[in-house]
Amino acid sequence: MRWFPFVVVAALAVLVQTTLMRLAAVGDACPDLLVALLATFCLGVAPADGFAAGAILGLGRDLFTVEPFGLSTGLFAVLGWLVSRERPAGFAGHFLTRAAYAFLCSVASSVASVLVLVAEQSPPGMPLALRRGGLTALGTAGVAAVVGALVWYRTRWFGLRRRSEFADV
Numbered sequence: 001m002r003w004f005p006f007v008v009v010a011a012l013a014v015l016v017q018t019t020l021m022r023l024a025a026v027g028d029a030c031p032d033l034l035v036a037l038l039a040t041f042c043l044g045v046a047p048a049d050g051f052a053a054g055a056i057l058g059l060g061r062d063l064f065t066v067e068p069f070g071l072s073t074g075l076f077a078v079l080g081w082l083v084s085r086e087r088p089a090g091f092a093g094h095f096l097t098r099a100a101y102a103f104l105c106s107v108a109s110s111v112a113s114v115l116v117l118v119a120e121q122s123p124p125g126m127p128l129a130l131r132r133g134g135l136t137a138l139g140t141a142g143v144a145a146v147v148g149a150l151v152w153y154r155t156r157w158f159g160l161r162r163r164s165e166f167a168d169v
Contacts, residue, residue, distance in 0.1 A: 027135060
């Protein structure tokens with residue numbers, strides 16, 4: 001993986017997530033572009049690179065959330081490692097694979113956020129948490145399918161290797 005293009009894309013994604021993604025909100029749920037990129041990138045890299053990519057995206061998310069600092073960095077690093085380790089080799093570039101992994105990563109991120117709120121003795125109502133988490137996960141899966149198509153169509157622009165090189169990763 002080439003890190004300079006990836007860091008530029010990650011910084012732009014943080015900027016877009018904190019500004020423009022609020023326009024895509026459905027009710028009180030907003031798709032998470034950073035989770036979508038996490039799933040998209042980690043489907044095309046080795047586990048060590050997935051861990052590092054997740055940590056970079058999580059750090060960007062930590063800078064602009066009210067959650068405890070380091071929660072997203074650690075969670076995204078682990079999710080990046082898991083996605084890159086457990087991805088289906090033949091279907092890694094398929095839009096349904098990207099959507100499914102983004103959905104699962106978004107659910108994991110929502111569960112971690114709810115657990116932090118419970119630990120702080122300010123738990124949200126379960127219907128609100130389920131509705132917001134579910135809509136966010138569905139929106140994130142859709143974003144991953146669309147944005148992932150661009151990333152996987154022009155892999156070199158985003159720091160990934162050529163498709164033929166990572167077919168066996």
